[in-house]
Amino acid sequence: MPLGKSILIVGFFTLFFINPVNSHDTKQLDKWLEHCPNNQFCFEHPVSLILANVQAIDSIAGQLENKNLILTYDLGRYASTFSELSSATSELIIIDGHHGRILIQQNKMALTIANVSGNTSFSMLIEFKNTIELDQGKRIFKSVKFKP
Template structure:
């Protein structure tokens, strides 16, 4: 093989590596009927496309509410984020989400995630309330898809 072809091959591999490995964005596969949301570009998660933004009052946080006919999703990224203490009777599970320690809560028609420390004093919580029957696997899929944009 000639020197020119070798150099071209090395450049192609280097470019491919940088495009795939050097990117700040994490690749997240979104299945059909689902979409990815990134509130204030501070964290991202996947969820059914049927969930639409609903009005809530937000003070000093990245918070939101998504809703459809089947469920309500509430989230809060702030120093005041709930740690879901009101789910006292919940089945709990320790989890690691995007290299952060948290707790999953499952009680009645609710499934939630609390992360006590995302960055310094900033906490995170997401609560999914099902209007009919709990869809635990779907809820866990949403919660476990969360990724945080880490400060540089």
């Protein structure tokens, strides 16, 4: 009987240590927050992003950053179309029912939506400080939701 108990105990500890909840994979442990600038739109971002002080005159604009990336957004008449990303790859996407484009060039990912409502456009740029993380960038972009 002691051999049976030993096998059960070893089996239990083996399952415990290979359980993904106990894994040291930081991607699983990342927490995300929702940010809703002026209650006009919302998007999700990693909790490590900190709001930077940015002044905007005629739009809702802001910047968040951490040690890995800088994220900027602009909802307004003159939101960027990212013409400076002239050699970027382009991908069409629908965000919250609006037709947009994702541009990717080097360590930058950009989202542009030409028409959110009336003369209002939307742009978001994620600039990774090291290597680009496509999954993280697309998760942020796909989480954008506009308020009526």
